[in-house]
Amino acid sequence: MAAPPPQPLRGWRRVAALLWVAAAVLLYLAVQQLSLRVVP
Amino acid sequence: VRGAPEILQLVSAGIVPCAAYLALGLRLLTRLGVETRGAERLALAFVFGSGVASLGILLLRALGVPLPLLAAGAVALLALPRPGRRGARSTGAALPADPGWVRVVDAATLALGALLFLAALGPETFWDGFEYHLPLVAAWTEGPIRPLPGFLDAEFRAGVDLLAVPALTSGFPDAAAAVSAAFALSLAGLVRAEARRRASPAAGSLAGLFTLLAPLSLELAPSTYVDLGLGAYGFAALLFADRWNRGGAPSCLTACTCCLAFAMNAKLHGAALAPLLLVIVLLGGRPPAASRLTRCAGLAALLVSPWLIKTTLSTGNPFFPLLGGWLGTGPTDATTLALRRLRLLANYPVPRDLGGLARYLASLQVGSNPHVGGLLGPLPLALAPLALGRLSRASAVLLATLCGLVVAMFFALPAVRFGTPVWPWLGVAAALGGRRLAASGALARGVLGAALVLALLHQGAAAARMCVERVAALPDPHAYERRVFPDQDALRRMVARAEPVVGIPMGAVAWMPRPVYNLLWERNGELFFGRGMPEGLVRTPPDRAFALLRARGVRSLVLDVVPPHPGDGRVGHPAVDVWLADGRARLAADVPSLPARGERVWVLVRLRDPAAP
Numbered sequence: 016m017a018a019p020p021p022q023p024l025r026g027w028r029r030v031a032a033l034l035w036v037a038a039a040v041l042l043y044l045a046v047q048q049l050s051l052r053v054v055p
Numbered sequence: 056v057r058g059a060p061e062i063l064q065l066v067s068a069g070i071v072p073c074a075a076y077l078a079l080g081l082r083l084l085t086r087l088g089v090e091t092r093g094a095e096r097l098a099l100a101f102v103f104g105s106g107v108a109s110l111g112i113l114l115l116r117a118l119g120v121p122l123p124l125l126a127a128g129a130v131a132l133l134a135l136p137r138p139g140r141r142g143a144r145s146t147g148a149a150l151p152a153d154p155g156w157v158r159v160v161d162a163a164t165l166a167l168g169a170l171l172f173l174a175a176l177g178p179e180t181f182w183d184g185f186e187y188h189l190p191l192v193a194a195w196t197e198g199p200i201r202p203l204p205g206f207l208d209a210e211f212r213a214g215v216d217l218l219a220v221p222a223l224t225s226g227f228p229d230a231a232a233a234v235s236a237a238f239a240l241s242l243a244g245l246v247r248a249e250a251r252r253r254a255s256p257a258a259g260s261l262a263g264l265f266t267l268l269a270p271l272s273l274e275l276a277p278s279t280y281v282d283l284g285l286g287a288y289g290f291a292a293l294l295f296a297d298r299w300n301r302g303g304a305p306s307c308l309t310a311c312t313c314c315l316a317f318a319m320n321a322k323l324h325g326a327a328l329a330p331l332l333l334v335i336v337l338l339g340g341r342p343p344a345a346s347r348l349t350r351c352a353g354l355a356a357l358l359v360s361p362w363l364i365k366t367t368l369s370t371g372n373p374f375f376p377l378l379g380g381w382l383g384t385g386p387t388d389a390t391t392l393a394l395r396r397l398r399l400l401a402n403y404p405v406p407r408d409l410g411g412l413a414r415y416l417a418s419l420q421v422g423s424n425p426h427v428g429g430l431l432g433p434l435p436l437a438l439a440p441l442a443l444g445r446l447s448r449a450s451a452v453l454l455a456t457l458c459g460l461v462v463a464m465f466f467a468l469p470a471v472r473f474g475t476p477v478w479p480w481l482g483v484a485a486a487l488g489g490r491r492l493a494a495s496g497a498l499a500r501g502v503l504g505a506a507l508v509l510a511l512l513h514q515g516a517a518a519a520r521m522c523v524e525r526v527a528a529l530p531d532p533h534a535y536e537r538r539v540f541p542d543q544d545a546l547r548r549m550v551a552r553a554e555p556v557v558g559i560p561m562g563a564v565a566w567m568p569r570p571v572y573n574l575l576w577e578r579n580g581e582l583f584f585g586r587g588m589p590e591g592l593v594r595t596p597p598d599r600a601f602a603l604l605r606a607r608g609v610r611s612l613v614l615d616v617v618p619p620h621p622g623d624g625r626v627g628h629p630a631v632d633v634w635l636a637d638g639r640a641r642l643a644a645d646v647p648s649l650p651a652r653g654e655r656v657w658v659l660v661r662l663r664d665p666a667a668p
Contacts, residue, residue: 018253021487022444024495032441032492033502039420039437040506044513046421047429053421054414054428055405 056531065529068124069176069233072221073101075127076237078134080104085136087313088306091248094161094263098244101237102291103310104134105284106317106358109214113361116220119199127221153256160260164247167267168240170522174277175236177525178229178532179565180539181278187578188279189231189565192216196223202369205572205607207387207580210370212362214320215284228565229532231279238283239276243267245290246479250486258486261507266482268514271430271471273521281321282472288318289328289476293453296332300339300449308336308343312351316358318476323377324468328476329355331456340448387580394592395577396467402426403469415465426470433510434489435481441488453480536566542657545649546613549657552646553611558604560585560615572609584630585614597630601639604662612640612660615651631660639663 024032045051057065080100084091091099108130115122153161179185187208194203195217203209215238219231243266251259266272275283295303295311315332318325336343343351363373370385372378376392384392403424405411415427420436422428446454457477464474471478492503528535537544543563550557551568559567561575574584582603583595595603604612616626624642625632634640643659651657 018255021254021491021494024441024491024499029495029499032495033499035440036437036492036502036506040433040509042421043429043433043437044509046423047513050423051421052423054417055403055422055424 057529062529065176065227065230066173068222068225068227068230069172069236071124071131072127072218072230073233073237075131075134075221076104076108076218077101078104078131078136079108081136082134083107087310088304089310090304090306093248094244095248098241098248098287099291101241102245102287102314102317105218105234105238106214106288106313106320109217109317109320110358110361112217112220113200113214113365116195116217117200117365122220122224124221124225124227153260157257157260160257160264161247164243164260164264164267167264167518168236168243170518170526171239171267171273171276172233172236173529174522174525175232176229177277177528178536179232179279180536181274181280184232184279185563185565186561186573187564188216188281189219189228192219192223192231192279193228193565196220200365202386204386205579205581207391207578210366210375210385210387210580212320212323212325213281214317214362215281215322216279218284219279232277235278235280235283236276238287239267239272241287242272242283242290242475242479245287245294246482246486249294249479250483253483254486254490258490261489262482262486265432265434265485265510265514266479268511268518269430269432269435269478270514270517271475271478273514273518274430275472275475277521277525280472282475285318285321285325286475286479288314288321289325290479292318292328292332293335293457293476293480296335297339297449297453299336299343300341300452301447302341305347308347308351309354311336312354313358316355319355319359320362324473325476327460327463331460335452335456339452388583390583390592391576391580398577399468399470403465407466412462412465415469416461419471426472430471431478431481432514434506435478435485437485437506438488438492439481439484441491442484444491536563542615542650542652545651545657549613549646549649549659553613553643553659554661556608556610558609558612560613570608572604572607574612585628594629597633600630601634601662605665610662610664611643612662613657614660615655616658617654618648618656626658626660634662635660639665 046053077097077100080103083103084096084100089099112122179189191209191213215234218234222228222230222233243263246266247259247263250262272283292311292314295307295314299307299311311332315328318328366375367373372382372385374382376384379389379392403415403426405414418424418427419431457480460477461474489503492499540563543566546559546562547566547568550559550571555569557569557571558574559571561573561578564571564573573579574582576583582600583592584600612631614626614628614631624635626635631640635642640660640662643661646659648656648658
């Protein structure tokens, strides 16, 4: 059975999602590559 | 140094047992009536086949029956379904072919899986692996399954450990971790299939690839750690419970029960899944009849009973170490068990309050703690929240239950590797979130593409580094061991010159050339000795410690001490210094010390036989 079509993100939700994804991935890479200590 | 024929034998020693478990599982899936196809069918076959094979190995090794690779090969040949036979394998009409790039992603996943499998054939250089997982299988391969005094981990569940018995029986301990690599591939296959069903084929294939690329998978797949096995059993149990809630056949509940039992046989804390699964099926919108639940409980009890019997015989408490206050802890000091629980909490040393929980959750993504930080990779927590929206009752119950389990982990078992049944769901949710983002405009697709590429470059480089290093070690594993743990190689050389049994403070038990007794309190369960003792704990008095060591056949100790050695004739260890002073022990002046970790050096201490004149 095919999955139902996704509900696109619109308006402020889309902006928030883009910022969240970009920040989460970039911060992860920064912590891993630069050995930053953000939280224990 | 190994030549090509020896390496080929090693590869076969990794492949043959896994092929046997897979073939057995393919038979079982048909019998159970589990509807599945493609890669998911193979993944589930390995899950079921390994779970049942492990119980068979437990029974046969308890009776002392040797199980060489030849036996595993015979099982593989006998159990492999014949072509042309039809079982309950295919469901529904054929699906349309995947786009070309999705097939490339699947091919990359398979290639990475093959590389991980080869990397797993390198020597065991992961601490718990060489300190107790591998030595446990070795002990139960050399003799029947039996209590092992001074080896506390032999009293816990070892369902996944036992899967390495054929490789060890035939003299290939380095092939033991092949089972972990197979579990990593199974988890990737299961995540891929569930994400394909819930999101899309492309999202599913990417979720499968990134499951295999997750730092946690890369860390556990080449070792004899059993967490990926627990993860595959636990995740499959949760999948079947959820499938039942969404209208699945009654066989889903049977399959769920089997996987739950296998999880409990793999690791005792897998039992935490039992109440969760019950909540999921009772509240998920399709509560099963009491009679069906009773049958499932009976099946679970039947499948875990061999381990209950084994543990009762060796400790007197079928649920050891649980309920120790009522049913006893056998020969194990109750303080050891209490301290081990505290020790697990120390893996993530923050206060157990709401602030600590927030830091724990943040640490999963951006933390630097070696047991928690960043082990899931960047994508699950970046994309999974985007999947949140209107949830079906079944999904809402599943989500709430899994969140409860993560909170419980924070309070009891914070290390990420203990949560392997839960994290694959983050992969599925990330696939859903990613698909939603991809449907939200060109800019969103661009951000998603950039995130995927960055994650792929970062995680792919880490995977390539690890695999290349370990595969290159196949011809000369000792050189690799020496490079990774030089102090443990020096310990091995000291042990080679000592009279067995040799007491060692902790370390690469699996590498040692002669019988050793691990002095670490966490491992031996009967002695409080040496460094690394929890604060405030009273060491075992010297006389009692000496008697215990002699009772375990210990005739020499290799200890890491602060130089200068021999200095004033003391080694800086309270009990050993007492024995050195009263003549029950003496420093071996004829054996030069070797470098240990930091500034310390290894020295050899010989214990006097009280019966000698």
